[in-house]
Amino acid sequence: MLSTYRRVFAHRGALAFSLTGLVARLPISMMTLGIVLLVSTLSGSYAVAGTVSAAYILGNAVFAIPHGRLADRFGQRPVLLVDAVVFAVGAGMLVHSVTAGWSAPWPHLWAAVTGVAMPQVGSMVRARWAHLLEDAGDRQTAFSVEAVVDEAVFVAGPTLVTFLSTLSAPQAGLLTALAVGTVGPVLLAVQGRTEPPAHPRRAGRAVTPMPWRSLVPLTLGATSLGVLFGAVEVATVAFAGDAGHKALSGVALAALSLGSLLAGVLTGARAWRSPLVTRFRAGTALIAAGFVVLPFLSSLWTLTPLMFLAGFAVAPTLIACISLLEEVAPRARLTEAMAFLQTGISAGVAPGAWYAGVVADRAGGAMAFWVCVGAGVLAALAALATPARVPFAA
DSSP: OHHHHHHHHTSTTHHHHHHHHHHHHHHHHHHHHHHHHHHHHHHOOHHHHHHHHHHHHHHHHHHHHHHHHHHHHHOHHHHHHHHHHHHHHHHHHHHHHHHTTOOTTHHHHHHHHHHHHOOOHHHHHHHHHHHHOOSHHHHHHHHHHHHHHHHHHHHHHHHHHHHHHHHSOTTHHHHHHHHHHHHHHHHHHTOGGGOOOOOOOOTTOOOOOOOHHHHHHHHHHHHHHHHHHHHHHHHHHHHHHHTTOGGGHHHHHHHHHHHHHHHHHHHHHSOOOSOHHHHHHHHHHHHHHHHTTGGGOOOHHHHHHHHHHHHTTHHHHHHHHHHHHHHHSOGGGHHHHHHHHHHHHHHHHHHHHHHHHHHHHHHOHHHHHHHHHHHHHHHHHHHHTSOSOOOOOO
8 A cells, every 4th residue: 555655756846846735725624723722812802713714714715715716827836825925924914913912894895804824734735746647546646635634634634723722822823824825935936846837827828728527527426525524523522512522522523523634644555447427426425315314313333433434425525625626627727626626625614514503503403414414415416517528738
């Protein structure tokens, strides 16, 4: 198994940009929670904290795809360097405006600026892999690595920001995210050897078309999975609270992430013969099937191992989705195309969490898992609508 990963990382510069991408992605999982912890602690209002956090999320969602388009057109380096500067200013002013007690809309404005400047590091790193590796099997192994990195980021980031903000100063978590979110993109920007070439738009030349026939259902599938990810967090916390063990909800969620992480590692180590679209369709179906038993559970001790098993379908599905997009997207717009998936996942989290919360309040935590099942079914339908391959103009 290790030989597969060894072959991928034997390429010069691969390990450096992948590790840098891990560090540079940490703020993605730190900023929202860090904002909530800081604002709620100093203002005493979770409602205000939620609106400031929403401003950050909105800024990030609106500009994610333009970020990818700029990186494809002008190269990753200038985009990353500008992002690092604007992110540092925005996050610094956000912390200052909250700690100084500035009234609305200043904290919201700086939160939105910070979200706008958050670079699409995951998409950029995957674009580097696609540029570096010629073999399709090696690229799938590399995307498996990045899926595992994503899992690690979303496990480590919230833990780190909570630890810093609660045991130190309330602004410590955001200031750490500021530092990492500034230094990480700069370190990635200076690694020019592995950067994909820029594809500037030339006058009189037609814009390379996007494979919308594939991109639309893939994005809808990613958004549905985002809804599932948002819903499962709320449903799990509510389920554990109903059982009188809310503090143990983190164990069940960690089991889900662990199952996904292990499946991602195993997926990257294997040479797959089945078509990517088949794996994407099978994965979404397994996700829906894996969650369908959860609404009928009554014990937290039963939930945890079943969450672990359900997690085994998550990373392989995301890997197939991203690999399929990489296969059909034009190289000149690859980062932009991948940003659609990242934006779709991010856009689905908030409504998924909200709707699961509504169901949990009215019918209990167990019933909230039906939101996860519904999201899984929608993802499976989107996968069925995804064609196996669409020709593109490179």
